[in-house]
Amino acid sequence: MKTELNYINLTYQTNSEKEYHIPLSYQLFGKDLFTAPIILINHALTGNSEVSGVKGWWKQLVGENQIVDTNQYTVLCFNIPGNGYDDFLIEDYEEFTPSDIASIFLKGLETLHIKNVYAIIGGSLGGGVAWEMLAKQPKLAEIFIPIACDYRTHDWLHAQCLVQKFLLDDKEEPLQKARIHAMLCYRTPQSLNDRFQNQYNQDKQRLESEDWLVYHGNALNERFSLKAYKLMNHLLMNINVAEEALENIQARMHMISVDTDLFFPASEIRMCFEDLREKNKNVSYHEIQSIHGHDAFLMEYQQLNNIIKNIL
Ligand SMILES: CC(=O)SCCNC(=O)CCNC(=O)[C@H](O)C(C)(C)COP(=O)(O)OP(=O)(O)OC[C@H]1O[C@@H](n2cnc3c(N)ncnc32)[C@H](O)[C@@H]1OP(=O)(O)O
Numbered sequence: 470m471k472t473e474l475n476y477i478n479l480t481y482q483t484n485s486e487k488e489y490h491i492p493l494s495y496q497l498f499g500k501d502l503f504t505a506p507i508i509l510i511n512h513a514l515t516g517n518s519e520v521s522g523v524k525g526w527w528k529q530l531v532g533e534n535q536i537v538d539t540n541q542y543t544v545l546c547f548n549i550p551g552n553g554y555d556d557f558l559i560e561d562y563e564e565f566t567p568s569d570i571a572s573i574f575l576k577g578l579e580t581l582h583i584k585n586v587y588a589i590i591g592g593s594l595g596g597g598v599a600w601e602m603l604a605k606q607p608k609l610a611e612i613f614i615p616i617a618c619d620y621r622t623h624d625w626l627h628a629q630c631l632v633q634k635f636l637l638d639d640k641e642e643p644l645q646k647a648r649i650h651a652m653l654c655y656r657t658p659q660s661l662n663d664r665f666q667n668q669y670n671q672d673k674q675r676l677e678s679e680d681w682l683v684y685h686g687n688a689l690n691e692r693f694s695l696k697a698y699k700l701m702n703h704l705l706m707n708i709n710v711a712e713e714a715l716e717n718i719q720a721r722m723h724m725i726s727v728d729t730d731l732f733f734p735a736s737e738i739r740m741c742f743e744d745l746r747e748k749n750k751n752v753s754y755h756e757i758q759s760i761h762g763h764d765a766f767l768m769e770y771q772q773l774n775n776i777i778k779n780i781l
Pocket residue numbers: 512513514515516517526592677678680681682684764767768
């Protein structure tokens with residue numbers, strides 16, 4: 470799996486003026502570079518560059534004969550430096566913001582001699598980083614598809630990340646506790662209540678819903694590191710594109726929200742769409758209907774496929 474990773478060695482000075490050596494890793498899927506239109510996909514909080522293939526976290530969307538068809542496109546996906554997937558971790562995570570990550574990805578594209586891409590698709594934090602990239606380089610993409618994300622972290626999301634930051638500083642099982650709290654933000658009361666119906670697990674002497682939460686806490690603890698999660702949470706807290714910069718973006722923008730998303734509420738995304746439409750930008754809005762909330766972008770594949778097939 471990791472043999473497929475490619476690296477670009479960068480020296481990068483953060484907005485806070487600290488210099489770092491960054492081994493920016495990435496994966497390519499589909500057609501060889503420069504033989505087909507390029508689609509850049511930015512991963513979400515605990516994702517990584519493995520967007521397609523057997524273990525791909527978006528394999529229902531990206532692959533041979535899928536909506537993002539690797540027979541037709543070159544798909545490029547960077548790892549957010551410090552996500553740990555390539556074993557690179559960042560100690561002083563507070564030095565980095567999504568704006569820094571965007572600059573690092575742009576440097577990566579430059580090093581690969583990619584001047585522009587056909588499309589950028591980003592879910593959640595990945596979409597926030599994509600907004601930051603386009604604010605810096607408004608002509609970068611022909612098409613922009615931000616999914617379940619916004620150009621800014623609003624107060625409620627910031628507050629939930631703050632709770633996670635406190636949990637991540639806890640001495641006992643910090644990552645598990647933070648993930649359990651996060652799962653409740655990724656889903657909705659209806660999603661949990663309909664699914665678990667207060668069923669009790671006699672063997673484990675706890676509710677099935679509790680068992681499921683504990684499972685997710687432990688599962689993330691096994692596949693992710695505390696340092697990486699602290700960084701990702703910090704990034705999610707600090708998406709902050711200046712509103713004026715949005716107007717300059719030249720891409721055709723197709724915003725996708727989830728009607729029940731607690732993290733990036735559909736109402737906020739719709740407001741951004743309406744503002745940009747009033748400014749005569751080439752923008753459209755799509756809403757996934759789901760009881761599941763934010764994580765619907767990883768679950769409601771039929772709807773996502775239907776929306777994206779009419780865009781690409
Ligand atoms: C976005 C990116 O960039 S990548 C990150 C995306 N991936 C993740 O977030 C990984 C965590 N996974 C998830 O959150 C979910 O699996 C999703 C969003 C991908 C899909 O959601 P759902 O279809 O509702 O799956 P669910 O949340 O039930 O997870 C399935 C797992 O829970 C386990 N599970 C389900 N019910 C229970 C229960 N009562 N008790 C314990 N475990 C349970 C299943 O065994 C399954 O385990 P596995 O993943 O090891 O096979």
